[in-house]
Amino acid sequence: MTTDTTPQTQTQTAKTAPAPAALLYAIIGGSLLTIVSAFLAWTWTADFPGDLTFYGSPADLQYITLAGAALTLVHALSALGVKGFGWLTPAGSRKAIWFLALGNAAATWFTVIAITVVLGGVINLEPGAYVALVGSLVPALAAYKLPDDSRKVTPAKSTLPNWAEILIITGVFALGLFVITFGIDTDDKEPQLFVAYLITVGLAALALNKSGLLARFSVLTANNRQVTLLGTAAAAIAFPFIQQSGDTYTLIAVNILIFATVALGLNIVVGLAGLLDLGYVAFLGVGAYAAALVSGSTASAFGIHLPFWAAVIVGAIVSLVFGVVIGAPTLRLRGDYLAIVTLGFGEIFRIAMGNLDGTSGPDVTNGPNGIPNIPHLEIFGWNFGESHTVAGIELGAYANYYFLMLLVMALVVLVFARAGNSRIGRAWVAIREDETAAEAMGINGFKVKLIAFALGATLAGLAGTVQAHVNTTVVPENYVFAGPVPPNSAFLLAAVILGGMGTIRGPILGAALLFLIPAKLAFLQDYQLLAFGIALILLMRFRPEGLIANKRAQLEFHDDTADQAPKDLATAKAGA
Incomplete structure (x- = not known):
């Protein structure tokens, strides 16, 4: 049985399959529509936490939708080849756009569904909510159909001047501090806001990793280790100074630091020595x-x-x-x-x-x-x-x-880093891999x-x-x-x-x-x-190696050489 590959059939296939450019324009249009929806009222009553009743003044939940749509938009412009946006997707744009659009759609639809559940029906929705639903769904569907353009990116030395690298690192740390503070400061009476925040930030982080942008930033931090350490310390120290609600959320940060410090100690026992405690x-x-x-x-x-x-x-x-x-x-x-x-x-x-x-x-x-x-x-x-x-x-x-606790955390990190890179640390790893x-x-x-x-x-x-x-x-x-x-x-x-x-x-x-x-x-x-x-x-x-995996674990869980061995062996036997 032969396959028909006549020019007429190929022409029909080309006409019926959507072009990548058309998909990108659909993503751009949907993202713009979602951004517009953030400035419209989503409900008529202030009984829903967050008060989404204003025109021209987005609430926190609408700002999350606005941020997700903006990120999707700029990545779509990068994929379209617009000058000035190409640096956003060094490893390919398809997966990054897909995760961003999916996160924006999930957060937006969750918010609208929460409005109908809390207030008791779709009758409580204003036109802005319907615009947001359609505007966020279109990019998600279009991004799913984008062809795969992923490519391997070999980290190279940055060609930027030193002052520009320091400025970028400073800006990223400031943005990170804002995002973290926004999540910690969400009102406990607005759980919908934190859920939407969690969805958007989680999928956005995954998208930035897939796009290769985080890998490029890691090159900058590796070239400027002292600036990175100072920036990390400055961001951590600045946290209590930007709190608007007193000690309410600073206590949460203190408990997180205590929890993280103890987890680092356990990481020596479990992560390095392989002892299940x-x-x-x-x-x-x-x-x-x-x-x-x-x-x-x-x-x-x-x-x-x-x-x-x-x-x-x-x-x-x-x-x-x-x-x-x-x-x-x-x-x-x-x-x-x-x-x-x-x-x-x-x-x-x-x-x-x-x-x-x-x-x-x-x-x-x-x-x-x-x-x-x-x-x-x-x-x-x-x-x-x-x-x-x-x-x-x-x-x-x-x-x-x-x-x-910042001082205690710094001390524990120093002990962990020194011990892990020492002779005893290498012995722990050897025991973990094979004690015999x-x-x-x-x-x-x-x-x-x-x-x-x-x-x-x-x-x-x-x-x-x-x-x-x-x-x-x-x-x-x-x-x-x-x-x-x-x-x-x-x-x-x-x-x-x-x-x-x-x-x-x-x-x-x-x-x-x-x-x-x-x-x-x-x-x-x-x-x-x-x-x-x-x-x-x-x-x-x-992701069995964890959210932030070391290279050894990443190679262990994602080594493709085992998949290639049978094929190569079969090829060798066939050739013989």
Whole structure:
């Protein structure tokens, strides 16, 4: 049977298939229509959170739609070859436009559906909502039909002058700070706003990665490491100064930093050494309880008040001792057996803290009531429990702990980076990949694993000392294996896996997402674990190496050489 390839058939096919230019014009037109819709009213009543009733003055939800449409528009102009936009898509435009258009359509349709559900029917929609629905749907459908134009981009040295590179890095960090602050500052009474924000930002980040723009930016940051570090520090320090709602969201940022710091410590144990620890949150509790007992709490059984630096040392040393005591007899186990033993240790710690109440055991921890009334820190006369005015801006009490946790985070990052690149770090990686082969090469597996376990416990205890003063109370229920409120062992492990094992930025990103999302979507608390499980399944299916993967994991999970081997072998046999 032969295929008809006559010129008449080819001409008909060419006429019926849409040209890429036509698809791009459809994307541009739909994006412009969506931008216009943001300046129209989407509903007639202010009962819907956010007040989408104004003409010419977009609300926050409409600004999200506006931003998504604008990004889709400029990427479509890049694909069309308009001068000045080509740098946006060095790795191809099709996937980038598709993810941007999909994110914009999903966020817009979610908002409109939420309006009809909350207000009780489509009768509450104004013309702007219908314009937004059509305008966002057209680019998504057209982008899906775009031909694949992906191409491999080899990172090359930037040809821009040094001042231009620094200006770009500064602008990107300023934009990133604005985007992060916008997400954290979303009102808890407007969960629809945070969901739309999450959809748009998530798919936009994926689109920028697919377009190759992030790879180009990484070249600029690699050429200007000192500027990048200074920019990161400046953006982090500036966060409390741009808060408009006082300490409400600064406290969320403090808890994210605590969670991320503990996740980095766990990353040493799991990501570098490959030890599955399911009771790691207990070391956070050890540091918190140790600091609470020596920090002058009225409920402390010791009745002593050490300065903060001494309390930090006590918490870190006690956690180190517990890490060695628990690790010495258990680290001779491997795999599932080690995981079960560490899980048991975590539960033993929680139960023991609840029983040391003077009735079931010695009166040390006040039992289930915990240790309350932990006084705020005071360093060089600076009381962390009071507001202070800096550069004419009043900073709340939690801003003090925010800056303190930035220092702790910097210390933990430095320890992780130095340890990972050291001789012991390479030994951890060797143990993780194949313990038997590593021991055959002369590595003392037990000693190396014990060092990782002890170091991870010390870093968790360090974060625990700050957490005790931030919360001003310590109770056993804060240190469980799994629960609705992080940090707990399950969420810590998930943060490492979600972000990317063995990296620095990965666990920080994973911890931020896993803390911020439940805090902002409290109305879904009953379905939190269900959504959490679905997210992990999708992650393992589509990106098993994590959101920010190291090169070793990326090659391991996405190596195409195995797919080529059978074909080459068959070709070789056929040729022979």
